[in-house]
């Protein structure tokens with residue numbers, strides 16, 4: 362029987378791995394792309410801040426805007442890139458500016474240089490732009506997108522909207538068209554507002570910002586259109602969302618929050634990956650082992666049973682936490698990945714995790 366994950370990486374065009382910080386999103390994304398290549402597909406993983414050793418293993422020795430291919434023994438292709446937010450933004454500007462002069466004006470603008478890296482949601486937004494570009498290139502059958510750690514559930518879904526909202530900022534729009542007659546009426550208020558923010562952030566910052574918005578004139582439309590297309594792509598049946606969680610109580614609470622937000626956005630969870638579960642070491646109950654450890658107290662076997670009881674109650678506790686989450690995302694399939702003795706930092710490690718992910 363084909364496992365649900367095999368089916369997903371074999372059939373879908375886009376897989377988005379989301380979840381809270383440190384749960385294993387980057388690892389899972391790489392594993393799914395690897396499985397895609399094994400299924401004969403041209404797979405590409407867009408990673409965000411991968412751990413250094415994993416990046417090395419994937420041949421990602423630096424941030425890059427173009428995917429690099431990883432050689433290996435699989436029928437498909439495996440490509441990876443490490444998202445470079447800043448240069449993705451730069452190349453978007455260069456590509457979509459009206460002419461070279463406009464591009465140069467924006468790229469040199471101090472305000473742009475500050476916001477292009479720091480504007481909240483830029484990383485998420487650039488991940489989406491990159492996804493759109495890779496999808497549009499037609500070079501890949503499967504694109505797996507890793508997402509940045511976020512407390513705020515689906516920041517990346519909101520990112521296109523947030524950026525366009527930022528570009529729509531009324532005050533700056535008014536500043537860009539100071540000559541229009543009907544704006545004369547508001548200009549007194551606007552100037553008062555300007556004076557106030559100039560006092561707070563400094564006149565130069567405001568001048569830079571105004572220059573930026575003037576330079577950006579005419580480009581917002583393209584950004585808005587692509588943002589709309591990305592949202593359509595994310596909502597299409599071609600796209601699958603994988604929720605990654607760890608079995609710790611706080612991580613489960615966050616995962617529930619994610620699951621609820623996805624549900625509100627009418628996005629079904631295609632698969633839940635519970636990563637780093639403690640193994641249960643067979644049947645038997647923690648209580649019975651605990652009782653035995655008391656009976657055998659002082660003997661070496663007593664300590665051994667005490668250990669076993671600890672492990673079993675840890676695993677039982679995790680299973681209890683996970684059960685609530687599983688109920689929340691039903692009927693999505695759930696895969697459990699054990700806590701491995703080592704970090705997952707190379708292709709062998711990814712292949713090991715893959716055995717659990719595809720086993721279901």
Ligand SMILES: Nc1ncnc2c1ncn2[C@@H]1O[C@H](COP(=O)(O)OP(=O)(O)OP(=O)(O)O)[C@@H](O)[C@H]1O
Nearest residue numbers: 382383384385386387388510637699700701704705
């Ligand atoms: N099942 C596992 N067993 C052991 N180590 C694991 C397992 N899964 C992931 N790791 C390790 O845990 C660390 C965090 O994993 P990963 O980078 O995939 O998480 P992340 O969700 O992408 O984190 P961040 O939110 O910071 O981006 C990595 O060092 C990874 O190798």
Ligand SMILES: [Mg+2]
Nearest residue numbers: 386387409410
């Ligand atoms: Mg990560």
